[in-house]
Amino acid sequence: MDASDLLRNSLLQLSKQEKIRDVIEKAPVSRSVVKRFVPGTDRADVVGAAAEIAASGRLATIDYLGEDCLELAQAEHTRDAYVGLLTGLSDQGLTQGGRVEVSLKLSALGQALPGDGDRIALDHAREICTAAEKAGTTVTLDMEDHTTTDRTLESLRELRADFPSVGAVLQAYLYRTEADCRDLATAGSRVRLCKGAYKEPESVAFQASADVDKSYVRCLKVLMKGEGYPMVASHDPRLIEIAGALAGQAGRDPRSFEYQMLYGIRPEEQRRIADRGDQMRVYIPYGQEWYGYLMRRMAERPANVMFFLRGVATKG
Template sequence: MLRQALLAASRSVGARRIVNTAPFGRDVVRRFIAGETIDDARRVTEELTAEGLLVSLDVLGEDVQGARQAARTTAQYVELLEGLGAAGLGTRAEVSLKLTAVGQPVDDALALENARLVCSAARSASTTVTVDLEGFSTVRSTLLTVQELRRDFPETGAVVQSYLRRAEEVCAELAFEGSRVRLCKGAYAAPESVAFTDRAEVDKSFVRCMKVLMAGKGYPMLATHDPRLIDIAGALAVLNGRDADTFEYQMLYGIRPQEQLRLAGQGSQVRVYVAYGAEWYAYFMRRLAERPSNLGFLLRSVATRA
């Protein structure tokens, strides 16, 4: 119930206004969001990579309303990537791209064209792009776009959400040599006919998907903060004879930072998902929905500022 309420709030103009104007709002958001500018993103990237971590940067600007807005977001990605390349950060930081930010709501062909521009800029910066998976209604379109991108940019990463009932099947299709696949639980609302709604079932699906990816020939990117799932991932790496550089853990910026450093200190590849930009509200609320215990942090902040 709480998760559904938070997802509903992510679409509420009134709730957004409250978070934007509340005295505590921006202080809380800074725990999860790097800032609003490219300079903010670069600063956080430099801090994290100096600690031995990898980074995936997300320019927040989903659900564009037209081709011009999609072009602006695309240009922001290109500018970000040019900066990463110039700073020599391309080997440590990639970008995560939401197709809804570069034209998918307008036209799939437009999103593909803009995504190609981002992938080309990433290659010039010696880095890669992972195409995020979003709401269940866009899954097929997004995976088809990734397939097209991989014709020219085979290093492009795909995403699978374990809360979707077909997740294990999709993982099997993507677990081939050279295929980069991020596995996450998923933070979007979906009907029970296509998605697991029970948390335990989502976790079980995550484990089944990990087994497929870790036994495959691709490069798994395991996005979870759950200690149990992290332990299982480590065991699967041993079982399948995987070296530390053949897969990675991924965690959100601001969530379990000490665990990120602990894993990296053990020699694991750990990538931190860092979002930035003015359009941070929907992302922030979905992060709370994905891990409702984060709501306690917000409530404690309200109490101390009141």
């Protein structure tokens, strides 16, 4: 395991440390630095960010931050936040044709609630999908740690029965993902391929960055050759170049797939990709629960750690 892999594992551990979280969240400097990655905590903040992204010719997907919900009222609050968000985006003319969509985590909608958690989360997701359809856009179902993969894919199948355009997310660091790509590379299927941002055991996931990259390329080949709509979620210049080459080999039209990057990371490259005629979607998070998100983003790309530390030093 190299130094970058060790740093990644350490950051993933920190994402669960409440004492460290309290220190960072209470530091005034943290919020000013975090705004590069999270535009704000309120709906108005993220609608404004989405409007700016749309004006630059980029697409967007919005995540209301929160996961591991253990109270029904909290799950209902998340559902209502998404429904209200979709209404606000529609009122601003941002949703038609899927220009701005939303991304959902089932754990934030009640999946872990005792008893009927899966059903509760699915019902909440259905309500959000209904609001998205009314707004003229769609939904992508985020993937979480490996213990929920099968349940998330089952919920995806149920949602697609009524809402065929619901997108899936697959994580290249899991051994199973290449097979899942084959299952989902079908006509009308939208699949976001990412590397993965949770700490997973060696029994289910590749541990070395080089092995994850190789898996990503294998999975991407499956998706590009398939009949679905690949969504290439990566900031890695090598993988972006490979994705373009594979799309060309498969004879894909630029509108038959898209690139995705996180809000605040490589914005100049995002604009360059959009300006050359390819589709570029920006993943925009918002809300109070930004700490775990930030730690996972730094774990995915250790260069982000240096950005954060430089920001602290400058602001301090």
